Amino acid sequence: MDAITSQIGDLADAGERMIERLRRKAFLPESRKGLNVRFGIAEAAQLLGCSTNRIRMAEEDGRLPPAPATDSGRRVGYTVDELLHMRDVLGASPARAPLDVPAIVAVQNFKGGVGKSTVTTHLAHYFAVQGYRVLVVDCDSQATTTTLFGFNPHFNITREETLYPYLSIDPTQADLLYAVKRTPWPNVDLIPSNLELFDVEYELAAAGADGQSVLAARFRKLKQGLIDLARDYDIVILDPPPALGTISLAVMQAANALLVPLAATTPDFCSTVQFLSMMDQVLRQLEGAGIAVDYSFVRLICSKFDANDPSHAMVRAIMEQSFGPALLPVPILDSAEISHAAMRMMTVYELEKPIGTPRTHKRCRANLDEALGQIEQLVRQGWGRVAPAREEDVLSVAAA
Numbered sequence: 001m002d003a004i005t006s007q008i009g010d011l012a013d014a015g016e017r018m019i020e021r022l023r024r025k026a027f028l029p030e031s032r033k034g035l036n037v038r039f040g041i042a043e044a045a046q047l048l049g050c051s052t053n054r055i056r057m058a059e060e061d062g063r064l065p066p067a068p069a070t071d072s073g074r075r076v077g078y079t080v081d082e083l084l085h086m087r088d089v090l091g092a093s094p095a096r097a098p099l100d101v102p103a104i105v106a107v108q109n110f111k112g113g114v115g116k117s118t119v120t121t122h123l124a125h126y127f128a129v130q131g132y133r134v135l136v137v138d139c140d141s142q143a144t145t146t147t148l149f150g151f152n153p154h155f156n157i158t159r160e161e162t163l164y165p166y167l168s169i170d171p172t173q174a175d176l177l178y179a180v181k182r183t184p185w186p187n188v189d190l191i192p193s194n195l196e197l198f199d200v201e202y203e204l205a206a207a208g209a210d211g212q213s214v215l216a217a218r219f220r221k222l223k224q225g226l227i228d229l230a231r232d233y234d235i236v237i238l239d240p241p242p243a244l245g246t247i248s249l250a251v252m253q254a255a256n257a258l259l260v261p262l263a264a265t266t267p268d269f270c271s272t273v274q275f276l277s278m279m280d281q282v283l284r285q286l287e288g289a290g291i292a293v294d295y296s297f298v299r300l301i302c303s304k305f306d307a308n309d310p311s312h313a314m315v316r317a318i319m320e321q322s323f324g325p326a327l328l329p330v331p332i333l334d335s336a337e338i339s340h341a342a343m344r345m346m347t348v349y350e351l352e353k354p355i356g357t358p359r360t361h362k363r364c365r366a367n368l369d370e371a372l373g374q375i376e377q378l379v380r381q382g383w384g385r386v387a388p389a390r391e392e393d394v395l396s397v398a399a400a
C-alpha cells in the first residue's frame with residue numbers, strides 16, 4: 001500500500017479513538033450508559049391515565065412505595081422502573097393481550113440519512129415511556145442505533161453478538177436468544193450490530209449458484225427467529241441498512257408493518273418513490289416464490305420537517321397529494337434537540353434536562369410524543385384496542 005492510501009487507515013484509527021473519547025465523556029465512569037430521566041407526579045398520572053390522587057392514595061396505603069425523595073424530603077420524580085411498577089400495581093399496563101400479535105415494524109427506506117435510526121430509537125424510547133415492552137433490532141452494519149444505545153460497535157460488540165451467527169451461511173446459532181442485550185431502559189432490549197454483519201451480504205455473493213436457496217433460507221430464518229422472540233414483547237422495531245441487499249430483503253419479509261421515513265425534500269421524495277416501486281416488485285417476486293408478506297399497516301412519516309423552510313412545506317404538499325392518508329399527518333420536526341442528543345449518543349427521551357432552551361426541548365418532546373403517538377395508535381388498532389380505519393381504504397385513497 002502506498003503512503004497516501006495507507007492514510008485512510010490512519011484516519012479511521014484517529015476517528016475511532018475520538019468516538020471512544022466522546023463515548024467515555026457521555027457515559028458513566030464504568031462506561032456504561034445510565035438512564036436518569038424522572039417523571040413528576042402529574043406527568044406520571046398522565047402517562048398512567050389516572051389522577052395524581054390515585055397515585056398518592058396507593059402510596060399512602062402501602063400498595064406503592066413512598067414517593068421517591070432526597071434526604072431533605074424534596075420529591076425527585078419517578079424513574080422508568082418505578083413507573084412500570086406503578087402500572088402493574090394500578091392495573092395501567094398498556095401491554096398487548098397474550099393472543100394479540102406483537103407488532104414487528106420495519107423502519108425502512110433505501111435512501112440513506114432519511115432518519116431511520118433516529119425514528120427507530122425515538123420510537124423505542126417513546127413506547128418504553130408509555131409502558132410497552134420493546135425489542136430493537138439493529139440490522140444495519142453501520143450500527144447507528146447500536147451507538148445510540150450506548151455501545152461502541154467497534155469495541156463493545158463482537159460479530160458473535162450480532163445477527164451474524166444466526167444468518168451466516170454456516171450458522172452457529174439456532175435461535176436469536178443469544179443476541180438479546182439489556183439496555184439502560186428496563187423495558188427495552190437490543191440486538192446490536194457492527195461492521196462485521198456486512199459479511200452476511202458477502203457470503204451470499206460468494207454462494208454463486210446456490211444464492212437463491214441461501215437467500216430464501218435467510219428470509220425464513222429471520223422471520224421465524226423474530227416471531228419466536230416477539231412473544232416477550234409488545235413491539236419489535238427493525239432498523240435495516242439503506243440499500244437493497246440480503247438483510248433489507250429479509251427485514252421486509254420478517255416485518256408485519258412498515259414505516260417509511262423521508263424528509264420533505266425533493267431528493268428524498270424521488271428516492272422514496274423509487275423505493276416503493278422497488279419494494280412492490282420485490283413483494284410480487286416473493287409472493288411468486290411462495291413467501292407471503294403481510295403488513296397490518298404501511299405509513300410514510302415526514303422526518304426532519306422544518307416548518308420555517310418554505311421548500312419543506314411545498315414538498316410536503318406534494319407528498320400529501322401523492323400519498324394521501326398513508327402519509328402520517330403529524331411530521332417529526334427538525335430539531336436541534338434531536339441532533340444535540342445524537343451527539344451525546346442519546347435520544348431526546350433520555351435527556352434529564354434540556355440541551356437547548358427549555359422551550360426548544362419542550363416543543364421537540366411534545367412533537368415527538370404526538371408524531372410517534374400516531375404509530376402507537378396504529379399498533380393498538382392491530383390489537384383491536386382502537387377502532388381502526390380500514391387499511392385498504394387508507395391505501396386506496398392514497399393511490400387514487
Ligand SMILES: Nc1ncnc2c1ncn2[C@@H]1O[C@H](COP(=O)(O)OP(=O)(O)OP(=O)(O)O)[C@@H](O)[C@H]1O
Pocket residue numbers: 111112113114115116117118119140142144241242303304305332333334335336338339342
Ligand atoms: N428530526 C430531526 N431533527 C434533527 N436532526 C435529525 C432529525 N432526524 C434525523 N436527524 C439527523 O439526521 C442524520 C441522519 O439521521 P439517521 O442516522 O437517523 O438516518 P438514517 O436513515 O438512519 O441514515 P442511514 O441511511 O445512514 O442509516 C443524523 O445526524 C440525525 O441526528
Ligand SMILES: [Mg+2]
Pocket residue numbers: 116117118140142144145
Ligand atoms: Mg441508520
